[in-house]
Each structure stands twice: as C-alpha cells, then as structure tokens.
Amino acid sequence: MACCGSEVDLDSVPLIALNMNVRKKLGLYLNPRTAVASDWMAMAEAMGFTYLEIKNYEPSKNPTGTVLEEWQARCSDATVGKLVSILVEVERNDIVEDLRPLIDEDVWKYCQRQKKKAEPPVQVDEVDSCVPRTPERVGITLDDDLEGTPELFDAFICYCQSDFEFVIEMIRELEQTKFKLKLCVFDRDVLPGSCVWTITSELIEKRCKRMVVVISDEYLKSDACDFQTKFALSLSPGAQKKRLIPVKYKSMKKPFPSILRFLTLCDYTRPCIQEWFWSRLAKALSLP
Structure with a gap:
C-alpha cells in the first residue's frame, strides 16, 4: 500500500491507527463463539494473554475490543502488521481479506496525520476560543475516533427522562428506517465522566447540525433542557x-414555552397529521 509516496511497512504502524469502525467489525467477526472458526480467544492466546486473563475478558460485551485495547497498552510491538499476522496465524484469512481495504484506508490516514505533524507550521496557530483544546472535549461519544474526525450527528435530541420512551420510538423511526439519520441521544452516545455542560455545548454547537426538542410538561421543569434550548437558540438567532x-x-x-412559540411545531398529538409526522421531521433534519 502506498502512503506518503512510498510503500508502508504495516509492522511499523501502531495499532492506534485503526479506528473504531474497523475494531467494531473485528468484533462482529470474532466475538461469536463458533466451533468452525477461530474466535477472539484464539486471537488473544496468539497475542500472549494467559488463560486466566482470557477468562476474565469473557464477560465483556465486546471481548475483541477489550483484548485489542489491552494488547495495545501493554505491548510495544502491537502494530497493524502484527495483528494481520495473528489473524492469518489463527486461520482467519477471511477477516483479513474483507477488512483489508478499511485497514489500508486507516493506515493511509494515520500516515497523513503523522506527515502533517512533522511539517513546520506556516504561521502561528490562529487564536480561537471556540476550538476544543481540553482533554474533556476529546473522546466524548461512544464512536469518537481519538486520532481522527470527531463523531458527527444529524441532530441532538433534547429530552427529559420521563419522555425517553418517545425518544426510543424516534430512534426506531429515524435511524433504523429508510431515513438513516444519525441522532445524538445523551444517555446512549455520550461517555460518562466529563462535565455535562461542557460536552453538551460542544455536541450542540460543533457535532450536531440541528437539535430536536421534545416538549412536555416535564421538559418545562428540567434545568438541563432549559440550558440546551437557550444555547441552541443563541447559535441561530431568529431561527435563520x-x-x-x-x-x-x-x-x-x-x-x-413562549421562547419556542415563533418556531414551527412538529405536533404528534394531532391524529390528522401523524401519517406525515416522521417524514416531515426527517426531511427537516436532512436539510443542509
């Protein structure tokens, strides 16, 4: 594979070059236990993990991902090339063949990032208070690529806990149907441990094209919903x-709420328009 004008030795590319998409797909192949093909346990054994370590990883929801993270942390030779060799060693050439285009793409992107880091800056970096510079804004969602582009969404969903069942229905209707939209649902997508207000403003302003506000009596009592609504309105004065x-x-x-009365409402309570509700909402969220 060519990168930066030369052939790349995969044994020199650290495992961190592989993004979450490739790691997820590896899990889809290796997590299921099967008698006809090597699974994650065989890979872990080839990586040098002990029997007790492997048994402790077994309860994990994604043991393949756990093993890859542990291997990356403990072994200096945890490289993309070594991983490919191990998959071949445990006779999972099918995985190598299927994922090789994605692996090559990640390696190419990693090389480009390394090349860019090595180049001297043309000028002093622009001073911009809006650019995330603190660790709390890196890796804030489940599928964030720490070395690449942050995870982006079509819409941030503003809701209170009592309305979560409707949010689940929204996920089914907008993500799992022909609309194929990507929603940011705080309880599902945001990693725990960071300041709620900081990461919420980051998501609304920089990661999500729009924000859907689920209005209810409970919404009116929520400080979090009030903050999210006012923050989103401040980013688009006059709803332009x-x-x-x-x-x-x-x-x-x-x-x-009077603060929202000037905005066109998507009203699910009117039976006469329920037939068009989801398609209208999906169309609004799909606008550029």
Whole structure:
C-alpha cells in the first residue's frame, strides 16, 4: 500500500491507527463463539494473554475490543502488521481479506496525520476560543475516533427522562428506517465522566447540525433542557438556520414555552397529521 509516496511497512504502524469502525467489525467477526472458526480467544492466546486473563475478558460485551485495547497498552510491538499476522496465524484469512481495504484506508490516514505533524507550521496557530483544546472535549461519544474526525450527528435530541420512551420510538423511526439519520441521544452516545455542560455545548454547537426538542410538561421543569434550548437558540438567532425543531408528542397541562412559540411545531398529538409526522421531521433534519 502506498502512503506518503512510498510503500508502508504495516509492522511499523501502531495499532492506534485503526479506528473504531474497523475494531467494531473485528468484533462482529470474532466475538461469536463458533466451533468452525477461530474466535477472539484464539486471537488473544496468539497475542500472549494467559488463560486466566482470557477468562476474565469473557464477560465483556465486546471481548475483541477489550483484548485489542489491552494488547495495545501493554505491548510495544502491537502494530497493524502484527495483528494481520495473528489473524492469518489463527486461520482467519477471511477477516483479513474483507477488512483489508478499511485497514489500508486507516493506515493511509494515520500516515497523513503523522506527515502533517512533522511539517513546520506556516504561521502561528490562529487564536480561537471556540476550538476544543481540553482533554474533556476529546473522546466524548461512544464512536469518537481519538486520532481522527470527531463523531458527527444529524441532530441532538433534547429530552427529559420521563419522555425517553418517545425518544426510543424516534430512534426506531429515524435511524433504523429508510431515513438513516444519525441522532445524538445523551444517555446512549455520550461517555460518562466529563462535565455535562461542557460536552453538551460542544455536541450542540460543533457535532450536531440541528437539535430536536421534545416538549412536555416535564421538559418545562428540567434545568438541563432549559440550558440546551437557550444555547441552541443563541447559535441561530431568529431561527435563520432552522437549527432548533420543537416536537410535541403528548398533550400538555402547562402553556407551551413562549421562547419556542415563533418556531414551527412538529405536533404528534394531532391524529390528522401523524401519517406525515416522521417524514416531515426527517426531511427537516436532512436539510443542509
């Protein structure tokens, strides 16, 4: 494979070059226990893990991913080339053949990043307070690539916990159907441990094209929803970018929030328009 004008020795490329997409696909191949092909245990044994270590990794939801992380952390020779060799050693040439284009692409991107780092800067870096510079804004979602482009979404979903069942329905209708949208659902996609307000503002401003606000009586009591709504509105004064889309899915006892009354509502409570509800919402979220 050519990279930076020369052939790349995969044994010189550290395992960190492989992004989450390739690691997930490895898990899809190796996590299932089967009698007809080597699984993650065979790979772990070839990597030098002991029987007790392998048994301790077994309860993991994604043992393949766990083994790769541990191997990367403990072994200086944990390289892409070594991983490919191990897969061949345990007779999983099928995985190597299927994933080789993705592996080559990740290696090429890694080489480009390394080349760029080695080049002297043309000028002093631009001073911009909006650029994330703190560790808490790196690796904040489940599928973030720490060495590459942050995970991006079509919409951030603003909701309170009592409305989560409707959020689940929204996921089914917008992500798992023909619309194929990508939603940022805090409880599902955000990794624990960081400041809620910091990562929420980062997601709304830089990672999500739009924000869907699930309106209910409970929403009106939520400090988190109030912050998220006002922050999103501040990014698009007068709704010029159609950044914020309010959704009402059940009747309310309290008045509709005045701060959102100037925005066109997507109302699921009206039976006469429910037939078009999801397609209208999906179309709005798909706008550039």
